[in-house]
Amino acid sequence: MFSQSEENYIKAIYHLSSVSEKGISTNAIAKKLETKASSVTDMVKKLSEKEVVVYKKYQGVTLTDFGKKTAANIIRKHRLWEVFLVEKLNFSWDEVHEVAEQLEHIKSPKLIDELDSFLGYPKRDPHGDPIPDKEGNLPQIQKSLLATLEKNEKGVCVGVNDTSSEFLRFLDKQEIGLGQNIEVLDREPFDDSFLVKINGKEMTISNKVANNIYIQKN
Amino acid sequence: MFSQSEENYIKAIYHLSSVSEKGISTNAIAKKLETKASSVTDMVKKLSEKEVVVYKKYQGVTLTDFGKKTAANIIRKHRLWEVFLVEKLNFSWDEVHEVAEQLEHIKSPKLIDELDSFLGYPKRDPHGDPIPDKEGNLPQIQKSLLATLEKNEKGVCVGVNDTSSEFLRFLDKQEIGLGQNIEVLDREPFDDSFLVKINGKEMTISNKVANNIYIQKN
DNA sequence: AATAATTTTTAGTCTAGACTAAAAATTATT
DNA sequence: AATAATTTTTAGTCTAGACTAAAAATTATT
Incomplete structure (x- = not known):
């Protein structure tokens, strides 16, 4: 313990x-x-x-292997609680972090198993990060930073790098969210910004933002 | 804090x-x-x-008044979490206490308000104890220990005094639970035990047990 | 290779919250 | 009312986990 x-x-x-x-x-x-x-x-x-x-x-x-397993277990708890907060308690994705920081320390194997089941065994937390299973295995999905895509490459938004409320609220304001289709229409060499189409809407995105959005290419 | x-x-x-x-x-x-x-x-x-x-x-x-309000708030959290564990996560009433002891310390007003709403604003925890409201008011129901009932008095089981797993599991085994009708058929002076009818079933109950069950008379 | 800069560790403190043993205060008993 | 028994407080320690300042080791620079 x-x-x-x-x-x-x-x-x-x-x-x-x-x-x-x-x-x-x-x-x-x-x-x-x-x-x-x-x-x-x-x-x-x-x-x-x-x-x-x-x-x-x-x-x-x-x-050590034991340490990795222990870590995965804490992260499992953290992410399951985040799902709970968003899915069941009307938290938005920028509000969950500090509460989950507290909840992740609760000690009760039954609690976390039942929570997992109650939530329908979710695979991802609200930021798109994978939830480790009971054994500590963490399914590693291959994803790329938006900033690494070439002109005309397309994909789906599957995660964020920066999970600060500031960034997440910015994404909300821009109506950028998980599951949305993204296409790089052009890259601007002058400031490394991106012209993208997100969910059918054209917009310009700074390099900083592009470095904090994960895309699964298609 | x-x-x-x-x-x-x-x-x-x-x-x-x-x-x-x-x-x-x-x-x-x-x-x-x-x-x-x-x-x-x-x-x-x-x-x-x-x-x-x-x-x-x-x-x-x-x-102090401030102290009472603080206490009521902690108890509110404890009892709401107990309801959550029993209603949503398949805990039985003898399993909730130690987990709720941990959960009651989580700091997040939004969390507890949303939990309250999610649970449908419950008035009682799984042991029949009232849940204080946000202001710390605790509706005091009048209830009597089964041990204080006279022969032929009747009522409904509304709570327990001892909330240890041992006692709660004993009640489960005897199929005694909240909401059940109880009638005192006789009192035995020799050992102060009770002959009762609970949910239509006659049984003998020791004085110790009768001192740990709350009845609302009718 | 010698020296400067940086990183890391060590030594010594501090605080919250626990403990033991002894002292002080209160309550019970004669 | 005096004394005994009990309860409560005080004084002094201990541990976990933080900190600062100085020492030691490593890495970078000339």
Whole structure:
């Protein structure tokens, strides 16, 4: 059994691992968790004791298989709760994150199994991210950043990179959402912006935005 | 905003207050929370600082109006989550307590309002206890312990005193549940047991059990 | 290769919330 | 009313998890 604090570290390391592939630095973890590197060093030693991570001084940290499974389980809970909030409690996708941060720490296997069943075994959370199964397997869908599409390529919006309320509310305002068809009509070299057709509507999209929308090509 | 620990103290004091009416002793609180009186003294000073309780050394503790409202809010959350677990997630009434103990600490007014609405604004939790409204008002129904009924008195089972899984599972086994009609056919002076008819079925009930079932007389 | 800059760890503190043992206050008993 | 028993508080510790400042190690730069 892990404390909330330990769980937050495990989750942070997991998320950082999916980007960098090799040892995660204490600094990177500190930044993600808005804490200090010295606090991270302490915690990482503790997690190493508990066989959650492998840690060698000055070498950064990697999750063990046990650690990965633990992380997947926390993320499973987080994402299932997000689905619940949006589908059942009228939350919008930009409101769910901080509540799910709390709910993910609730300890009860029955609760989460029943919730999964109650929600109809959803495969994705409201931001398009896949929900790990009970064993911690996370179906990896292949998706591309909108920013990587060439002129005339088409696809469906399947996820977002930035999940901040600011970005999500921006998408709502632009009426951009999951499941919509997107076609790149043109790319503007001057500012790397995109002329796209989203759900039949033409619009210009900045490079920053294009770097935060995931597309499944078709 | 209160810590989980502070919330647990507030809740404990609230529950003890409904029994005793006057200053709650640190010892009583310690017993309820399975901690030591010295720890309680410390916490009670802190809660007094925060205007949640009135505390005079050696005089016990009483909740302020603010404290009562805070307590009612925690209990509201606890009981709404219990309804959710039973109605939506197939928990039985003896399984909900410890999960609700965790869920009651989740901080999100929207969450709890939406949950209330999603559940259809329930008035009672699965054990028959009333759910405080948003303002902290708790509709007090008048109910009597089965043990206080005279021969030939009748009523409906509306609640339980002991909410331990052991007792609740015992009631399940005896097929005794909320909403059922109960009639006292006879009282046995020898062991203070009761001969009752519950839902048409005659049975003998010990004094201990009769002291843990609430009846609304009719 | 030596030095400078950066990152990471160590050593020492702090706070919340628990604990034990002893002291102080209250309540019960003679 | 004095003493005994009980309850409550105080004083001092401990642990988890945070922090700062300094030391040590690593990495980058000349």
